[in-house]
Amino acid sequence: MQNLHPKPGFPLAPGQSPLGPMILDRAEGITVPASINTYLREYQREGVSFFWDLYKQGRGGLLGDDMGLGKTIQVISFLSAIMKKHGDERDINRRRDHVSNIQDGVEWRQRRTLPLANKTWPTCLIIAPTSVVPNWEREFQTWGYFEVGSYTGSKKERDDILTDFKMGRLDVVLTTFDLARRDIAQLDDLAWSAVFVDEAHRVKNPKSKITLAYNQFTCLRRFGLTGTTIQNSYMEAWTILDWTNPGRLGTSKQWKGYVVKPLTIGQSTSATEEERTKALTVAITVRDKVLPQFFKRRTKDIIKDQLPTKTDEVVFCPLTPVQVAVYRRILHMNPVQNLVRKDENCDCGSGEKRKDCCHSIEKGGVLKYMSILIKISNHLALILPAPNDSPEQTLRNRELAEVAFPGQPIPKYGTAMLLPQYCGKWVVLDTLLREWRKDRTNKVLIFTKSVKLLDMLEFHLNTNSYGFLKLDGSTKQSDRMPMIDRFHQDSDIFIFLISTLAGGTGLNLTGANKVVIFDPNWNPAHDLQAMDRAYRFGQTRDVFVYRLLGAGSIEELIYARQLYKQQQMAIGYQASVQTRYFSGVQGDTSRQGELFGIKNIFKLHEDTLATKMAIEKATIMELDWALAHLSSSKSKKSAKSKADDWVYEADSKSGKEEADLRGLSALLFDDEPPEVTDDNDIHKTLSAIGVKYSHRNDDVLLPSRIEEERSRTALKEAKRKRAAAKKLKSERNQSTPQKSKTPEPQWPPRRKHHKAPLSPQSKLASRQMALIELGMINCPADLPVFAQSFARKSSEEQNEILARLDEHVRGRS
Template identity: 45%
Template structure:
């Protein structure tokens, strides 16, 4: 049958019995990893190179998923060809396991105890041979007789963030018998000596040590390859980290990251160029041929020619460039093993006090100086004010950005309190005297503790959500009993993330007054206490909330006991917020996860959220080559096209909030454009359609009216329900087209996506959560008459 010899059912059963017997025999041979769960039908051997017999040990291969095997093959192909590469899988897909499997294969590990001390035994034999030669009169020292460390088996320098050293040590010990050491502390010189002698497979070093003078000793030791975890930390071309990582002498460099692109397209070039120096041209060539084309084509003002060029370049990057150097998979690979995640964006109005302080700061002398920096100088020099009579320091701008973000979250952040650093006390006293005159700091503190909702527009939403969820927990107890196992499994548990340690302290203290049992993780919590807090949250049904600083807890933590996540303040980098959500939404989660992200409407935070949308769409454009809805006019890095996103004037302003309107308008415009283009193509066979501006204006007017009708419905809901009513409906584990098909089939009818003749909107798109057109109100206080702040939900 086409030259294939098919096995009979009896032969298949016999083959499975042989593999099963081999698996059972592993326990007596000390195989690693030692997991109790094993596949019912063992997979075929994972052989990477038949000629050299390079294969992943069966004990590891049994535990791998198919996409992980593909990742291992990708790394091996790069290694065999002496090329570098970036494994850019989403968090939670097992990049660590893929790396360990790959290293096991190229180092010809078996997974048995015989791998233990293999190198040491080999070196001892060489020492004995050296001593024998000396006795025979050979003029050669024992050390000179030793070959290079990677002569028989490859060697690896594993560069990781200091916070992940312990995790990598645990994983290496779990998945195999590796001879490795950590280059740190007083043992650094001993680690180098042992490596030079050939006694080590792997040396672990933190990125912090590598870029210090102590890291110089590792640059030229004879590495077969370098693997850098969280390689996106090298994204800045001028950083010491990149310079240090580029000085390591080896043939192959492999980077691991779930966020290869965080802020701009140049970051991706930096990582790819580190892995394959000089093979992607210069940074200027990348900017000219790729970055600028993609950014110009994403603007809402882009011409049809610019969008066409964007689509062509994105397709070329995805299909021709990235496959050689970059492999990325997302959570769709494990969608069948994850529950649903819904995400709600809550636009929370500032309180009257916050607005007053915000405006007072905008009207300050220094702030006006910053805003006039780009204007022509009045002295007639022809220069801008900032470059002439009124120079503006970049540090001043950053300081004001930080202050406006604090005001957007809570006025508590600008009040001097016990625990502030000496410098912070001075700054906060000055801010309080200037922005809240006539009130002593002690009085402000007391007022904020007693009535936090007057000084923080997000407070009512936070406390309201927690009260609702806690009330549901109490209802579960009444229905099913205090000691019921089902009850503890149903109980809501909440993660609250904030960037500010000071705000974290305020939240924790306030929640204690509400009698909520709370755990805390921040940079000040030592590792032992941190693990105790994690264990308590995961296992104790009475622990309701865990409050975490985003910088500390957004990576490396498994908190699947939580089914609710609140992002109190957004990060400029959208991937930081995504990683925080993934503490709960990951493999091992059995319940649907609800995420609520709080945004202070009209403030700098709303611009931060808009930048998040922009950056996430950049990622999707270059990763998947899918056209993204063009929400914004602004073009990153182009001073002539700053639009509504970029530039100082967009940073420092107070608006009534317009993100939701822009999203609705852009979505409506693009949907009509696509539908009209499809109709024109069917009628006349043309490839596109040239819509007149007047027609677009009609579509915009229709979108505005549609949004206004939604707002009227929301106001009616407000009167009926009072404070907050949060809705959501985004299934992020699968793309929107698949979700549409699934839901339609559940209703027993075909969806438009099922019909071949139907031209649909792009199937993979990162948008503000809008596809289900659901909107609701954050809270009813402080709303202008006739207008409601909205929560947009997919």
């Protein structure tokens, strides 16, 4: 068998044995060749089975695995099975030889006709981004002997590929998004057995030309690959899944009404208990009943036991006083104020809105001024005229600099690059690098998406005599591997400086154990790809990632929206019960809160840490609910006793009562950022240079046990109310008048000396006092820290704390 050179033919790992084929359908002979199956991980075999189960039903689906889990390999393994490949040299030119044999026959000589391309073996069209098509070609060559044609290049080259396909000579045709859209009339009704779209989130907009074109495929075995099915909203999931299974999820209007609206409203801090209950019910239904029919997703959690840990720290870097002053001046510019106040009545007294009267809006103004604010958040030199600017850029930057530095000479670009007062992130980066350099085994990746920032960082690193390499768009492909080898092997090379767009994908840099994202991207997928250059198979050390944000600036707002979107993903995929940090409701102009709308975009939070306050406020509200409602009893009773009626009170969010509870919280809540003790030396060092807040991104995305218990309580109460209403309606509908019934005696009987259980308000107040008296909280500043610590504890640990508080309360009384 080895003489047939099976592929991929990788060396076996120590202790690894060759496996037999993976059998999908024994009767039909559908198997993944042993040569491929040997190297698949178990979750990848599950992905192959997922494709096969849908394929044999004549429909498609969506594989939503995280990047790095091998979606490409799962597709190739599946295709090898349905195409009945051997996985060795017996597959070479199989189709071409088959067609030649047919052409030697009578049918061809008499009628000059060939059977459809998928008559003998299935065929496949794969649509991928232009930059990824060569990777698909390489993977097909690595994992088997496939007959693959690339529908790219000139028209003649593409026509030749189509001719080969129609004659039945090709297993797979690869093409790009734009070509598939443009040439859809030539592709839509060909004999495809399956159509795969890589990075299927490109079809998330139902009105885009790509989505409209791809819906023309007559092949209904349509499969998508993407790790970001829910990137911006729940509607995107419907569009992609509807492409894979037309009509099976209802209309977009139905999806919006039944899924999108309840989930987005339920995610808000201002959601009522009924809205929260409905959101949880919908999320569970989507997770358990809807998605499994079309969708399979695995995260990197399934391989975390095979990798070291990754810590993703978000550092809120204070803007310098000069940055704050310039930021303010930009916000006060007339074009920006016209955007912010566009819907106000015009000053002229016409009664018209400002935008429709004397204060017209600059076309493209929103993106223009957002871009300017992002630059200011990173380095003021980015808005100054630079030597390599075009004449148009020079003029634009000079006008901007005159606004930023009124009544004073405009700073020179070269000088400004070096001034720490122009960049609040410099001191943070300096501090991190100095700390890390104490251990000479540390190696650092620094990513930035800005070419100018890349040059500034290069100058900065040279000034500090750090050994480093730089990779950007101008780096030749042939130079990349030697640079990577040098980074790994040369102990004097401490830092690899990388353009996010040029080096965010395709690089293996497992020699690094520290990663800095200097200017985070609005699309979190780009930053995750950058982190994965170091955090991937082959990494042997724990990886620490530091994302630097301009505190109070538009960068913090962008990050807050990313958190919101990441929570959407957790809710949509897993029905995860998340802590509600924000009041804004996406898509609802009447409930924009602190996240949405133009006024939030053009705002500077100078003296408050908005994200920190939102997180602390939310965790304190959860703690309040836990102190007011959770029992410290470890026994779980399935049914309520009549005494429970003394404890239960209506939804705390909907009435005046909750305002009192929030008032009690306010007595303990401190608006000043508390000093948080941390054993981590880096945190102490950052605190010493003025960084008042940082947190681990994963920590704020953990499912909330308290919110889960609150939702469970709300669901039980909703069920009780429905049962009571049904019973009342049944009694009213009975034809014979009901005799008055004597109330059933309560058992055990309530004695005069028996005290009713504490109301939620009283329980909250007494437990809060116990927290202070027991020394769990020593001052108001301790409350946010305790609330976050309590939220992360197990149910048993929370119960123990509540029992200790209750015991103290009983002893005091």
